[in-house]
Amino acid sequence: MKKFHLEPDNAEGNIVTIVARKAGLFAWILTHLFKILPETRLTVTPKDIRFGYKSIATEENVLITLKVGVSHIYCKYHRPVWLLVLSAAALLAGMILGGIAFYGGWAYLILGAVVALLLILLFHFNKSIAIVIATNSNTKYAIKFKPSFIEGQDVNLEKAKEVVKVIQDQIIKEQE
Numbered sequence: 001m002k003k004f005h006l007e008p009d010n011a012e013g014n015i016v017t018i019v020a021r022k023a024g025l026f027a028w029i030l031t032h033l034f035k036i037l038p039e040t041r042l043t044v045t046p047k048d049i050r051f052g053y054k055s056i057a058t059e060e061n062v063l064i065t066l067k068v069g070v071s072h073i074y075c076k077y078h079r080p081v082w083l084l085v086l087s088a089a090a091l092l093a094g095m096i097l098g099g100i101a102f103y104g105g106w107a108y109l110i111l112g113a114v115v116a117l118l119l120i121l122l123f124h125f126n127k128s129i130a131i132v133i134a135t136n137s138n139t140k141y142a143i144k145f146k147p148s149f150i151e152g153q154d155v156n157l158e159k160a161k162e163v164v165k166v167i168q169d170q171i172i173k174e175q176e
Contacts, residue, residue: 016166020039040052049133069135070135075130078130079127083122097112128145129144130160
């Protein structure tokens with residue numbers, strides 16, 4: 001997440017601006033050190049919604065009018081629960097191997113606990129949030145992002161819900 005700006009009372013300019021890049025340290029290095037700027041952008045003005053995607057090879061821009069273009073809008077929150085299952089399996093395997101080993105049984109137990117703890121941390125930090133806008137032609141456009149520790153953007157599900165609410169309010173205003 002490079003930028004997250006919400007200004008619901010702005011009658012002239014951008015009400016919502018979200019700019020995101022691919023997640024991860026490698027993408028951050030490409031963006032900041034080599035100035036390769038693949039990014040996804042969501043901009044909401046009082047009259048329209050604009051989605052944009054830009055990379056080295058391609059650029060795509062979509063304009064959706066608020067008056068007649070939007071069918072519905074929602075946000076999604078995802079956490080990889082399979083990491084918790086794998087964590088429990090690692091802890092259980094460490095306990096079983098620790099129990100049947102003649103020598104060094106504690107090492108298996110400690111290893112299982114460390115792997116389980118790492119998997120729980122991955123589960124905690126590997127959440128993603130998406131804002132999805134569906135048009136009347138049944139095409140869906142989404143911007144998906146993860147909270148960014150490197151960029152310092154504090155974005156959570158509550159802020160995504162606030163963005164959806166602001167866009168819904170703007171659609172109602174535009175249709176009146």
